[in-house]
Amino acid sequence: MTFDDWRDWAAALADRLCEQGVITDPAWREVVTSVPRHMFVPEFHDDTFGLVGTGDPRWPELVYSDDTLVTQRKEHPDQPGFQWSTSSSTRPSLMLRMLHLLDVRHGMNVLEIGTGTGYNAALLCERLGSEHVTTVDIDPELTGAARARLAGAGYSPTVVTRDGVRGYAERAPYDRVITTVATERVPYTWVEQTRRGGIVLADVRPPGMTWAGALTRLTVAEDGTASGPLHTCTWGFMSARADVARPGIPQAFGIDATNTRSRTSEVGAESVHISGLSLLIWWCLDDITVFPGPDEIQISTADGSWAKVSKALPARVEHGGPSDIWAEVEHAHAWWTARGRPGVAVFGLTVTPEGQRFWLEAPDGETVPGPRLR
Ligand SMILES: C[S@@+](CC[C@H](N)C(=O)[O-])C[C@H]1O[C@@H](n2cnc3c(N)ncnc32)[C@H](O)[C@@H]1O
Incomplete structure (x- = not known):
């Protein structure tokens, strides 16, 4: 050529x-x-x-x-x-x-x-x-x-x-x-x-x-x-x-809507897009898949847990499956807020033969909790 x-x-x-x-x-x-x-x-x-x-x-x-x-x-x-x-x-x-x-x-x-x-x-x-x-x-x-x-x-x-x-x-x-x-x-x-x-x-x-x-x-x-x-x-x-x-595509976990529960939350759908917080959410729910939509998002994990959450606050949360995974997001949000809302560049990573861990500010700093905060 x-x-x-x-x-x-x-x-x-x-x-x-x-x-x-x-x-x-x-x-x-x-x-x-x-x-x-x-x-x-x-x-x-x-x-x-x-x-x-x-x-x-x-x-x-x-x-x-x-x-x-x-x-x-x-x-x-x-x-x-x-x-x-x-x-x-x-x-x-x-x-x-x-x-x-x-x-x-x-x-x-x-x-x-x-x-x-x-x-x-x-x-x-x-x-x-x-x-x-x-x-x-x-x-x-x-x-x-x-x-x-x-x-x-x-x-x-x-x-x-x-x-x-x-x-x-x-x-x-x-x-x-x-x-x-x-x-x-x-x-x-x-x-x-x-x-x-x-x-x-x-x-x-x-x-x-x-x-x-x-x-x-x-x-x-x-x-x-x-x-x-x-x-x-x-x-x-x-x-x-x-x-x-x-x-290498996201897994589309099935949703069973037979036992849907509803509540509200002060943490809205936009949280999953915030730098730093999104890293924390992923690490707490490490098999998460997010489907963004214009007014709400849907998240799901491999165990069949799912949630649909509105962008408008207070957020409308519908969830089903074995656990309330939006509660995990709320815990992650609280952890992140208590530490001054750090962006992703405030975090770091250590890799050992046993696996990897994310930390805040320095390798000997606080370990990012997860998977699953509870
Ligand atoms: C964004 S492209 C890389 C671009 C490349 N460096 C260039 O200059 O054109 C990502 C590449 O990763 C390869 N890939 C995907 N999974 C892989 C794996 N498990 N091991 C090695 N390569 C992989 C894909 O086949 C793809 O060619």
Whole structure:
């Protein structure tokens, strides 16, 4: 594919990211200018999921825009007829923000989880040299295409097909691990495969309440645990697939309305969208799925508990199933209010072989309660 003036388009994108304050390191400006994004996205879906290919007049501008370009959609086997986005080339501003947070230096060994198109891997190769980059994706169709495109652009990182939750011990230890796919928990494998003092940069968020999550930048300590602050990122990555044929989508738990109870609450539906509080609600009800609506929301959990709650205050609450899950939200709201309504960036995360815990303000600060406050 030829696209003679692509360097002008790439330089214009890099300049825009500099103007926005996203690129502050001139070395990353150079990298964005040098990597041909168009070679990694010959075809993608537009906002209405129509296909945009090289022959489309919109193609060059969209390729070098600050947009996420959806490159793969699949039908979920449990939901025939519904297509879900399963891969994309992420918005450059988010990629560059993360690459700055990653704080890479020449000679570092980096693992990326979520190869997708290969463009972010290409940015890392351009900065570090291909021999220092390993990238993993669960989907063989994607790794095959990415490997070929990377080679076409002159890069040769190690591209591996596997569930990224396993990391890639064969090329460990890594100085940096970066994930471009969301997980609910940071698997200890990523920490284990990172050098002491190294960094794991992950997007932690639940599929059923994606806005509740955040980026987390963990530093691996001498004792093998990893801790670090959360960084606000309302619209992060698509959720990881546990199986290549199943998009990582929210679970739609059934609702049994035969024994509906009603009450009112001083905590309205908008609570689930407030930064910091939403993280707490997710962590208290860790299998929560939220269905937002214009006047009310519906939340449900795997045990069959559900609630419908109005936005207007005092809120009208209808609930059913084994427990009153809106009461959990009210407890979370009270905990959060008593601590001065902290936003998500006031929280942090620690990962140990036993699992992960969120904390407030500092690793030795207060542990965020959950799952289930009661
Ligand atoms: C937003 S895309 C990654 C974008 C990519 N870094 C790029 O530059 O194009 C997320 C990717 O994560 C992959 N993915 C989903 N679940 C995964 C898993 N369990 N392990 C590894 N990769 C996974 C998807 O197949 C998808 O390609």
